[in-house]
Amino acid sequence: MSVRIAVVGAGKFGQMHLDVFTQLGTTGVAELAAIAEANPKRAEELRAQYHGCPVYTDFREMLGKETLDAVSVATPDHLHREIAVAAARAGMHVLVEKPLDVTVEGCAEMVRAAKDAGVLLQVDFHKRYDPDHQAIERRVRSGDLGDVLYGSVYMEDRIEVPSEWFPHWAAASSPAWFLGVHFYDLARWIVKSEARSVYATGTKNTLLRDYGIDTYDCINAKVDFENGAAFAFDTSWVLPKGFEAIVNQAIRVVGTKGVFECDSQDRGSRSCLGLEGMATYNNNFRREGFDTYGRKVLRGYGVESIEDFAWNVAFLKNGKGLNSLKGCWASGEDGLEVTRIAVAVHESIRSGQVVRLR
Ligand SMILES: NC(=O)c1ccc[n+]([C@@H]2O[C@H](COP(=O)([O-])OP(=O)(O)OC[C@H]3O[C@@H](n4cnc5c(N)ncnc54)[C@H](O)[C@@H]3O)[C@@H](O)[C@H]2O)c1
Incomplete structure (x- = not known):
């Protein structure tokens, strides 16, 4: 059961999220289902690059129109909060780039929203x-x-x-x-x-x-x-x-x-x-190789950390509970403490x- 993930914020590091979820598409674990990128010029580039993947400039429109399991947020540090809270309230699991938010209240709101909705909130602390x-x-x-x-x-x-x-x-x-x-x-x-x-x-x-x-x-x-x-x-x-x-x-x-x-x-x-x-x-951190079909494969801890979110969501989608997730992933609570x-x-x-x- 492939997990449908959208990326919000496709700038310099959002590209890493796009690469990772695109790569997972070849495994059947997850697929890049949509992109929200506020910059219209960048959004246009993405439409040309990711055929068949809907690209929005308004993340709320995307959340309303697309059927998604999860959202990963790679907007600038101070712009994670609103998107993560909206995605969690819409019932989606959320991965947020570090730092979770630049205020303690913001992090607390995100943690609460995920808890109330019963969804996973994970932070990309790849170290x-x-x-x-x-x-x-x-x-x-x-x-x-x-x-x-x-x-x-x-x-x-x-x-x-x-x-x-x-x-x-x-x-x-x-x-x-x-x-x-x-x-x-x-x-x-x-x-x-x-x-x-x-x-x-x-x-x-x-x-x-x-x-x-x-x-x-x-x-x-x-x-x-x-x-x-x-x-x-x-x-x-x-x-x-x-x-x-x-x-x-x-x-x-x-x-x-x-x-x-x-x-x-x-x-x-x-x-x-x-x-x-x-x-x-x-x-x-990130290195490129090839699989047996000659396709480019990315490896490294910067990749694994994002991949791990998709695996966690797949685990949850297969009926497991949040409390049974194990591993080194960082939670919303970790993000709040940091x-x-x-x-x-x-x-x-x-x-x-x-x-x-x-
Ligand atoms: N894990 C890492 O190693 C690592 C490395 C670099 C950056 N980061 C983090 O990734 C995040 C993004 O950093 P970056 O360097 O890619 O920044 P960036 O400025 O290159 O990209 C941010 C993108 O978000 C878009 N955006 C802003 N508001 C939006 C919204 N409401 N909806 C949709 N798109 C929106 C911008 O148009 C831009 O394209 C930051 O939180 C940063 O700290 C993590």
Whole structure:
């Protein structure tokens, strides 16, 4: 029984959702049933590209006209809420890009809407699907690291991400919203504990001064978890264009019995092609191969995380209950906890104080 999924927001990352659901169409698990994209020019391109798949510019019209099992939302961070709530109320399972919403009230409303409707609300926190991160989680869970004492994380983008990819909404985001939330969630998932307090600093410099985008260049946050683990998260999105990859990221976790380190960007392969300069690759995120029919196949944790939603919906459509879903997927409640942390991070920057969450 194939699952009918629509994508709302088909910009840069929405394309990944389109690719994943299109690919699943060849397996019979799920199919790309409709697209809603508010930008008329982009919608026209999509009509030409996805023959037979209805493309709407108004997501409400799509929800009213199409028979759907699920909707995945890949609009800008601050525009997830209305769409997710409307889809849940219309009885559809919902996948939302990270962060779930940029307000705690927004997340709470989304969680409530999904609960009232009895539908799945899942967040695309794909760091949980990275095999190296899963190894850390496994060795913490098995006790091999002992009690987690502290950890540190960095996640940095090159400057073209806020200044060229989405300059129109970068000011409504920040390194914490765009990057930090990935690792706030990963740290919670690894230590199995919630944040107790947050202290953060942030610097506005080149993005505001040289690009006219009023947001932080970097945000540096310290989060103390209820079980005693303390994590430092350094995030920024102003790496120079000459940096070897679009993203730079790593995590290390130190416990009473061990330490686990992962360079989540540089997985060991590097190149220098013509004038492109030195480059490293995170092939774990997205890589292309071919199946036995010669069709292009996408793999990697960025793909699996979205695919997993479709598998979950298929599981539910086959009569299983929400409570029987297992796996590493992130729920609406996880999304809400992560947003609590990110909101506290911004509050702490503004006040210069430690913000207590519990
Ligand atoms: N998981 C990841 O690794 C990852 C990476 C990049 C972005 N993201 C997240 O994905 C989301 C989208 O980011 P992006 O970089 O693709 O942004 P983008 O600006 O490239 O694309 C957003 C698209 O949403 C469309 N849109 C806006 N409002 C809409 C509405 N009401 N109905 C239909 N379409 C609407 C816009 O026209 C645009 O095409 C953000 O939440 C972002 O944080 C996730």
